[in-house]
Amino acid sequence: MLIHENIVSGLPNRDRSDGELVLAVDSGGTKTSCTLARIGDKNQWTILGTGRALAGNPRAIGLEASARTIAESVKLAKAEAGLDSFPCHRAIFAVAGTLHEPIRHDLCRRLGEMDLAETCLVVPDLIPLVAGCGPEVSMGLIAGTGSVAIGRDPLGRYAIAGGWGPMLGDDGSGYAIGRLALRSTLQCLEMGKTAQGLVKQVCEALGAKTSLGIKAAMADVADLREAVASLAPIVLSPSHETDPLAATIIAKAAADLADMVQGLQTRLQMPKDGMVIALSGGILRAESPLMHQLGKELEARGFHAKLERIVDPVLPILNMLSQPELPSQFEILP
Template identity: 30%
Template sequence: MSENHFFAGLDAGGSKTLLLAECEACPERIDRHGPAANPQRVGMDQSVQVLSTLVRKTLRSQRPVDQLSVCAGVAGAGRPDEQQALADRLRRKLRDDAKSVAVEVVHDAYIALDAAFGSESGLVVIAGTGSVVLARTRAGTAHRVGGWGHLLGDPGSGYAMGQAGLRAVAEAFDGGADTTLRPRIAREYGVDERAALLHWVYRDRPPLQDVAPLVIEASADGDAVATDILTSQVAELVRQVEWLLRETDDVAPRIALLGGMLQNEHYAAALRRALVDQIPDWSVEVLRHEPAVGALRRARRLDE
């Protein structure tokens, strides 16, 4: 009887977690969704719980499993010690679900590289809840710029765009430039005066990345303030690409764009234009694969 080898790749971003899985006995690829698992935001215990629960729920219909190979790309797990700690705890959680368990945890930017280019060279720009720029050289060395999180960086991200949009609304209340963001926020969230904005932001603490689509929508409709926000945020993200390319000239001249923000065509077009203007000899494409595809590819390589 042949062994049942189960492969799972997880993309644990700032807003949600996606699992993709395959096995010899599976008629088709399996996908599941779960809550966010960034350990910097939800804590290590909750991160391990989210990841292990997704894997174990997926395994229920596939038992018995002889070999289990899991790769998780986790936002907020940028240091090797954090990655090792997560991998060790996840392995312990799953040790009774298969005869043999292999687990790898990497920063979520690395699975994006694998989704875009496999194990080959290239550069990815990720703009989701957060943002980061990552490249793999032809020699196989990784270089990263950004990924500092919403308190220190993440230009061009959903959080940064939403925060800038709300700042613009606050400035409009103070007599600054008028913007359609003000009535858009009022319609969407019922925030139509100064006191309501203060209460909503500081007491209710909404996920600011949820405001980003309103900023992009306003820009697409010609709002000057929103367009300035989009242009400046995109420019800061492109500047990080330029910083990375100063470090090395050994990257294949191709850029893949991915992340939740790139699902918006207006945002994607603005970022692509800015990159082409600054790096005209490079190809720039929006990646249509989920980053979890890269995690699944890495899971399949764990036993090689």
């Protein structure tokens, strides 16, 4: 599958003597972040403004709502920079839920019609994790509300593992961790055990003391996936380092994430030695016990990998925009 979704808008070409104004947008299942930057001499970028809006995954909220959300983040970034009336030269929109080509094409068309930039490129949100992190990075792993991994072989071809959504997968994600914590809590309460440790904190987070109370609380939430995923930080809290239940859940999540890495490594015939894996997503924070457990799990499987935490997912997008030309296509193996 070739990604080739470079849309040129009807905006007049702007003066580039002071550098290009570019938009780097990362839109996922939780939030949408936009950074307005100027690309100057030696292809270095300077951040001028940022904007944040709600989740923008078109599979979750629809194409029209996704385009509006992305446009809102752009508006806020331009307002912060004091450049409300200045159209931008180029934009990369890295959006979750756009692996399916018709969705990506339609969203790119809608964004192009909004005249956000002269040239717009929509890519799946995991592409910049490898394409924008340097040639030494051969794999990227995102674990937030959902989970997905991407690998790049020596020929520059990409392959993807995971990203199946909550019904079929999202193993190792915040949703999967929260779901295990919720199941364990319900099982404990239904067996008449005293709520303590992790179970007690899950009950407190949901404002319930019984299994019936928890089920009633979950039935009332507007977004079940987000509500379940919101329990993951409780599991990953340092206060539960010695909690056996939390340790079991974290070990399962690390193993699931390592499965995706190993699957891609086998498929793309990549060496285990010297691999650099870029990590992103809300539950793969540097201080998270999941990071430590993931490193141990990969080492146990024979990987000698360097794990690089990407603090801000917008930064790899800016790195892509700092190149003279936007990538014309990406080959993703079926």
